Amino acid sequence: MKRIITFGTFDVFHVGHVNLLERARALGDYLIVGISSDQLNISKKGRAPIYPYTSRAKIIHSLRFVDEIFEEESLEKKAQYLQLYKADMLVMGDDWKGRFDHLSEYCDVHYLPRTPSISTTELIEVIKEVP
Numbered sequence: 001m002k003r004i005i006t007f008g009t010f011d012v013f014h015v016g017h018v019n020l021l022e023r024a025r026a027l028g029d030y031l032i033v034g035i036s037s038d039q040l041n042i043s044k045k046g047r048a049p050i051y052p053y054t055s056r057a058k059i060i061h062s063l064r065f066v067d068e069i070f071e072e073e074s075l076e077k078k079a080q081y082l083q084l085y086k087a088d089m090l091v092m093g094d095d096w097k098g099r100f101d102h103l104s105e106y107c108d109v110h111y112l113p114r115t116p117s118i119s120t121t122e123l124i125e126v127i128k129e130v131p
């Protein structure tokens with residue numbers, strides 16, 4: 001039984017998120033997703049998420065290739081989360097390439113290519129511009 005863990009905000013859910021989660025799950029047997037708290041998103045991206053944690057969590061938890069979710073409260077706790085959830089592999093999009101290599105003392109660390117041409121930030125900008 002190989003346990004995969006990944007982290008993200010997953011705000012304004014889009015196909016790039018689906019592709020990442022689907023491929024992460026295919027690398028093992030059980031997928032755990034740490035979803036950023038609203039406060040963590042504010043400190044990470046300088047703005048509140050459009051959807052609050054409860055809505056983002058409900059969407060992610062409803063996916064058939066996601067087995068378990070939890071609220072990620074601090075970026076500094078990654079090592080603790082990996083141990084708590086007994087992760088065998090950490091999977092992240094390659095916008096984070098290299099940034100989690102130091103966690104390889106706890107589990108394998110693997111980066112997946114991002115889906116081109118879509119991101120939450122760009123979607124918010126496009127929606128804002130609609131007259």
Ligand code: CTP
Nearest residue numbers: 008009010016020092093114115118119120121
């Ligand atoms: N992701 C992806 N392909 C995309 C967008 C996101 O593979 N086109 C992945 C990220 O690499 C990350 C996960 O989805 O592993 C969650 O990313 P998140 O930051 O929540 O989404 P973004 O759309 O990148 O949000 P933002 O534009 O606000 O940074």
